[in-house]
Amino acid sequence: MxxxxxxxxxxxxxxxxxxxxxxxxxxxxxxxxxxxxxxxxxxxxxxxxxxxxxxxxxxxxxxxxxxxxxxxxxxxxxxxxxxxxxxxxxLTNTDLTRIEGFVRSAQLSALVDPLATDVVGPLMAGLDVVGRVRADSVLDRWGRDPDGWLRRAAEMARRRPELDSDRP
Incomplete structure (x- = not known):
């Protein structure tokens, strides 16, 4: 360690x-x-x-x-x-792969929810346009995944106010 x-x-x-x-x-x-x-x-x-x-x-x-x-x-x-x-x-959009693994293995809202709202949401808000497009495609995939925890994380991450402020 x-x-x-x-x-x-x-x-x-x-x-x-x-x-x-x-x-x-x-x-x-x-x-x-x-x-x-x-x-x-x-x-x-x-x-x-x-x-x-x-x-x-x-x-x-x-x-x-x-x-x-x-x-x-x-x-x-x-x-x-x-x-x-x-x-x-x-963090960058490529870190979403690691976070996905965390969400899949967490199986607890006490871990998944802060990952989504306090890590993925702010990460997305801080990305440039290219990184954001790539990250959005990852969240789209999460949103269609059979794993309910991953779908939950995608939905919660997208509810962040910072993400909505730059959209028309």
Missing amino acids: SDAGDFIDLALQRESSWGRAEESEARHGSGHGYYGASVGAVRGTVRDALRRYPDLTHDDITALSSELWQVAVFERRLAAVVLLQSSVRL
């Missing part, structure tokens, strides 16, 4: 609570493991990691998000979402 990945994972484990882990599993189901770290702790950990590792490039951010996502622990995956939210200005 990378230094940044180790830092985030260990911090999340230190912030854990058996009680919160049990509550999270009861709320979200048993498809993921749970450390029991609060959402605030996840956000704070990612913020601290970005301060500790300020020179992370696009490739570093996307690799770190995949590293965190690789283990099916809710807080790690939420940290990947927060990392992408925090670094959305670095």
Whole structure:
């Protein structure tokens, strides 16, 4: 694991609570493991990691998000979402492939919804015309996919106000 990945994972484990882990599993189901770290702790950990590792490039951010996502622990995956939210200005339309994989494996609205509204939506809004056309074709494909989570993500990403403001 990378230094940044180790830092985030260990911090999340230190912030854990058996009680919160049990509550999270009861709320979200048993498809993921749970450390029991609060959402605030996840956000704070990612913020601290970005301060500790300020020179992370696009490739570093996307690799770190995949590293965190690789283990099916809710807080790690939420940290990947927060990392992408925090670094959305670095993302490009080609990152939609990685995000698609995240959405397909998430199976939870608590992960899919922020990916769609706080990562894909702002990513789309920041693209140039060519990137936007390519990204729109990806979202069109998502919208027709048999995977309901992917269709949900496409619909939610397109509801972003920033996306509607540049359309007639």
